[in-house]
Amino acid sequence: MSNRDMELRLDEIVDGAGQRVVGPVSLHWNAPGDACALIGETGSGKSLVAQSILGLLPPNFRARGFIQIKQNRTSLSDVAALQAQWSTLMALVPQEPFRSLDPTMRIRRQFRQVKGSNDVRIVNALTELDLLPSVGQAYPFQLSGGMAQRTLFAMALISGAPLVIADEPTKGLDETRSAQSLAALRRLRAEGRSVLIITHDLDLARQLDGTTVVMKAGEAVETGPAQHVFTNPANAYTRELLQADPAFWSSETERTSPAQNIVGELRRVSFGYRRQTPLFENVSFTINAGEVVAITGPSGIGKTTLGDVLLGLRRPTSGSVLWQGSDIATKSGLVSSLRSRYQKLHQDPGSVFARHRTIGQHFADLADIIDPATVTERMDKLMQTMRLSSRLLDRTVDEISGGEAQRLALMRILMLAPVLIVADEPSSRVDPIVQRDVFDLLGMVREQQNVAIVLISHQARVVSTFADKVIDLKTVCG
Template structure:
């Protein structure tokens, strides 16, 4: 139970810049005590930067101006350090990348228990019991003794939420809480957020999930190119959007896409014969047999923790199957199988600029910078982002850089693990259509992990649904 009094949050004329470039321009918003506000907008529109500015955690060399009110306290937005004194007890942020909120060397239950112990002053036994109870409520008791690298991205997201919310801060900012989750797990997160709201928490949610925005209600603010273009009650904005950008954003939902037809009967890139995989006593999948053919778009579906990422990693040769075999077509280059990671932060060196990372790739494989520039234009990635570190761009922008890097290699097979989980509907549609176009043009097979049944039904020619008794 939240022991703090309900706390309103207001932002007045907040702007964020990088040198002479304005990234967020003159944003004002208000959330009453115990209220809900959802930020919608495409990747790179400034939503996550706004959240970081409120927290006082903007990455250097970004600067901000304006004012922020948290409860009865008034802050100059430029004074980042002052708001850091509120972290945990008054103001909490769950970042877009769950791995940034978790200690990779600490077991899951302990990460949640430490908050109960050191912030709430409970004993070690009480903290452990509270952590296990929280995990059990989300049907994640089996994850208690695991490390973050041993659980799926969706499970890591829920663990990070439990750890963030455990301190009971009255103002909670949560960035993309349902990304990469299946419908059951999305409902779990919604139930957690509703429980927090009922407990008086003031909630600022950043999401590309229109379903979640509709379920949370409250106020919706739509951002585009760093500015607010529309705001109002959720039912009004989603039911009768006034701004052309909002209408385009909602019209790009996967349910409205045209269904894709299958390619010609081309040779297989890989043959899969009766593979199975288990971790300890848990059987992920068994007896999976199929061919993945050139130019084919195949969706891999199944609930969180069913082994979708594990299945792809077996295709790539990163893991070995417990049974069965995986045979690649003859004559493929060493780089013929490529992966687009679910968490793009794991795919880039954190201390190296994006320009240097991409330049190293092009020089190693003797590729053309002009071709990369064309891909960046298609993915709507401005050149100005190249000189930033991975942590200085949005999760959606980093995800698109990861896609561009893989497409440059023209592989025979791409394992795309939730490649658009951080993208708004409009950018997601453009990116997935580019991936499909690339597959068709270069006869590249794509294995797409997705929790969205509309994407699986409309983009892929067929689906592989993983479950413990899977057989094909």
């Protein structure tokens, strides 16, 4: 038995075909309150490492090795034993919060179902994450992506588990909310609870301190104290990863001013739920073909909802939505004819793929919308551009990473020759290198195909580099 407080020895993870996809990876926490951050390549298996600990690997995937928490050593092949340790020895803050919340139950009831919960712990956790007073009475569908993520973080705080695993804990959060997540992680450490985070947020990994593990192609290519890895990286891939951080992006990008060709417009649009304060009121703006408009503001202010209103996915409480000069509320024929060309790149890209079908089957469906003779050729070209393996086409969405799902969702949209794309946090699930590539691709589409892009983002550096104009909902609604 190891003298370390906690240890993971992951020899390998193999997929349904028996092919190794991750391993070997070794992590250790020498003392209570230690932290370990997994960073690196999108699709390199970071989330699979966490899933192997929790006994939550996709169907037909198998892990070999062990996890030791305190004096409890469990084989990674013993799924039932791993799952029996939830909330008692380990707690999870997952990457896709809405999949983990019961849509039929108010949040406060879900808090009370956490093992070890009591009123004091619930109130303290909510206060720590600035979630009082409205969240407890809300249903999950009434929460923004950021609020849902913080709700699950509160559940992890409520449990007394000695190991907390947080998968992308700052994904989609503004700077204030990200700082709150970092503060919560530090609080856990101060209480002697160890932390494992999986993140593309390099600044989070740097500030959390502890041990940083850099992964590429399923293997750990560099491991060391965070400050050493970030200031003196030894591996070539680590150096490339750090240089791709948006902090190093040039803001001198030349952009051609788009011609006056309005493809989308909001006129004094308001939205709110019955008997609740409106999310936003009297928002107006236009977007031209080839223009990038960024929508910014704090988590939960209604950025995603505003994008949905522009796409006709939600009805505004008041005001008008126009596509190419026509009010979509009175032009149902126009909406039907243009629907495939007004597209959304979701904050949760996995939600656009049915879980029981392969990715390849989803792309085959596009032959009903576009010229069947061009589907394969366009797919091959885009997969090369997006750095995607053809092996992914044989997998379901549960068998791919969040970053791979994001790139596949964008690829599907681009095959439809869109007029306007609402990109909701399009780089929140990808590593900095792929993030740079995604924005390069969106920029190319904007320039070469004259596509309008509505960018919803919390990343100030990305917005200042990429957008032609910015709509700050806090200012508009404040």
